[in-house]
Every structure is written in structure tokens, then in C-alpha cells.
Amino acid sequence: MSSDKENPGRPTERQPRKRVLLTGIVATAADARSFDCTIRDLSQTGARIVAGKGVQLPAEFYLINIRDRVAYDAKLVRSDGAEAGVVFQKTFALSGLSDPSLGFLKRLWMSKATG
Secondary structure, eight states: OOOTTTSTTSOOOOOOOEEEEEEEEEEOSSSOOEEEEEEEEEOSSEEEEEEOTTOOOOSEEEEEETTTTEEEEEEEEEEETTEEEEEEEEEEEGGGOOOGGGHHHHHHHHHHHOO
16 A cells, blocks of 8 residues: 555545435534535545535535534535535534534534434
8 A cells, every 4th residue: 555655746535435314414603504414425534415405505614414423514625506525624523512612513413313
């Protein structure tokens, strides 16, 4: 196996995504907006999501994975109608979330997980 140090011009390979069908929530901190989505493919570094028809995804947002109890700081890299590809910049375990500015993520997760 070769490393990036051995191939400095070679781009980092994308992690393989696992096909899933999970409930998610897209949330923004800036304008306190949130809406449901479906997570269709998932890896440690990104996902393919489907939002409602006509929904305009922001360039950066939080993606909450209801089943796995995590939130991702996500960046939009591709959008094609209702379907979008995102990369994860950071992952937060919702059970251990201590940053008060991200408390809204845990509240959104709880509203779906218990509802």
C-alpha cells in the first residue's frame, strides 16, 4: 500500500460509502433553520442526502444522523435537484455534546428520537 507521502501529486482517495436509508435533519446555526432529509449513502468522511423537492441547501450546515446519535459539521460539495453530496468537517457525539452553542443539535435530535 502506498501513502500520500510517496505519491505527493496523487489526490486522497474517497472513503467508500455504505448504502443506507436513515432519517436525518439538516440544521443551520446562523438562522436556526432545520428540515428533515434522508441519508442514502454514508461513510466516515461524507454522505449523499436527499432533501425535499425545491429545498435549497446552504453551503455549510449540520447534518444530524438520528439513528447513530451523531451530528456532522457538513459542507456541500455537489447538488443535483433534491440530491446532494456532502463532506464531513467534524463529527459530534450528541450524547457527549458539551458546547452550549451546539445545544440546539441535541434538542433537534431528541425531538425526532422520542417523537
